[in-house]
Amino acid sequence: MRPRLRHAAFVAVTAAMIVGFTATPAAASHSWNGYHWARSGEARLTILSSVTSNWSNALSVANSDWNRSAYLQNTVVASSTTSTARQQCAFPSGAIRVCNFTYGNTGWSGLASIRVTSGNHITTGTAKMNDTFLASADSAKRQGVMCQEVGHDFGLAHQDENFTNPNLGTCMDYTNNWSTNQHPNTHDYNQLAAQYGNHNDSTAASRDTAGITTIVTGDVVTLVTWAS
Amino acid sequence: MNRIRILVPVAAALLGGCGGSPADQPTGTLDVGQQGTAPPRTAWYLRIETTDAKPIVEHTYPNAPIALTQDLAVGNYRVISWNRPCSDACPASGDNGLGPLSQVCGAPVTVTKGTRVSATVVINTDGTCSVRVN
Numbered sequence: 472m473r474p475r476l477r478h479a480a481f482v483a484v485t486a487a488m489i490v491g492f493t494a495t496p497a498a499a500s501h502s503w504n505g506y507h508w509a510r511s512g513e514a515r516l517t518i519l520s521s522v523t524s525n526w527s528n529a530l531s532v533a534n535s536d537w538n539r540s541a542y543l544q545n546t547v548v549a550s551s552t553t554s555t556a557r558q559q560c561a562f563p564s565g566a567i568r569v570c571n572f573t574y575g576n577t578g579w580s581g582l583a584s585i586r587v588t589s590g591n592h593i594t595t596g597t598a599k600m601n602d603t604f605l606a607s608a609d610s611a612k613r614q615g616v617m618c619q620e621v622g623h624d625f626g627l628a629h630q631d632e633n634f635t636n637p638n639l640g641t642c643m644d645y646t647n648n649w650s651t652n653q654h655p656n657t658h659d660y661n662q663l664a665a666q667y668g669n670h671n672d673s674t675a676a677s678r679d680t681a682g683i684t685t686i687v688t689g690d691v692v693t694l695v696t697w698a699s
Numbered sequence: 700m701n702r703i704r705i706l707v708p709v710a711a712a713l714l715g716g717c718g719g720s721p722a723d724q725p726t727g728t729l730d731v732g733q734q735g736t737a738p739p740r741t742a743w744y745l746r747i748e749t750t751d752a753k754p755i756v757e758h759t760y761p762n763a764p765i766a767l768t769q770d771l772a773v774g775n776y777r778v779i780s781w782n783r784p785c786s787d788a789c790p791a792s793g794d795n796g797l798g799p800l801s802q803v804c805g806a807p808v809t810v811t812k813g814t815r816v817s818a819t820v821v822i823n824t825d826g827t828c829s830v831r832v833n
Contacts, residue, residue: 577804691799
């Protein structure tokens with residue numbers, strides 16, 4: 472091989488290796504460890520709204536967004552919005568509860584918890600929005616975090632956990648600029664199809680939650696969305 | 700031979716970027732302590748993880764204040780603490796009598812070469828917490 476060609480080949484190989492080390496595979500599963508609601512056909516869940524009026528529109532939009540999936544047809548139902556109810560955000564039986572509260576300077580802006588059975592079935596979930604970090608946040612960030620925490624309760628993890636790389640156009644992507652990350656994208660809907668479509672429990676899509684702070688306490692699994 | 704002469708250092712550089720021998724890495728020290736008294740019948744936990752959520756160390760403090768000194772490779776980490784209610788006396792180990800996660804808090808911390816950095820888990824009387832990096 473002539474020196475110039477050899478050099479060009481070397482550059483190409485090196486570039487390929489670098490790309491191989493850094494690229495995010497667009498088709499990768501972002502299931503949350505294969506967790507999913509047990510259901511027959513699409514999931515028809517009740518989402519209990521324990522959010523104050525300044526959050527209700529964000530929850531409504533997030534629910535409409537997720538219901539664009541053929542495998543989710545969920546309904547938001549008003550529930551207690553007392554401070555105690557919102558602070559505790561208790562697990563409802565067979566449903567999801569969404570809450571907002573000034574949870575304090577905890578470092579997290581959102582917290583999603585699910586209770587699971589040994590078969591990776593979700594039996595209940597909660598999603599907390601921390602007003603300590605979100606009350607004065609712009610509407611895009613509030614919408615994105617709401618979408619993401621509710622998405623976790625369906626068994627979705629993140630598509631990306633790097634705050635500073637380009638947005639993927641989905642709320643399941645960590646970002647410092649939520650302007651284009653407020654809603655699910657096609658990859659989220661495809662993931663839901665993989666989890667809730669033609670699957671059986673032994674072969675459900677699985678991905679460990681590497682990259683996401685995950686705390687397991689008994690049968691409750693919690694994903695932490697850090698404020699920054 | 701020329702090809703080998705070129706590829707060997709390139710491969711070494713690329714692989715080195717993926718992490719060299721831990722013994723060769725410069726380190727610093729992280730001290731974690733507690734401020735405030737934990738509410739009765741709560742078990743507290745402490746985890747140090749990388750910013751991409753790889754756990755480095757995790758400890759349980761069922762009946763003692765949070766305290767940890769850990770040498771760490773230079774880099775960015777997150778100090779995370781949480782608690783679980785205990786139905787009676789908190790067990791020294793295992794899950795018996797422990798409820799689900801109650802509170803969780805955390806903060807990023809940077810460890811630099813040859814220095815000590817300290818973080819404090821601030822526990823409030825109602826069991827809420829925050830992590831302050833000093």
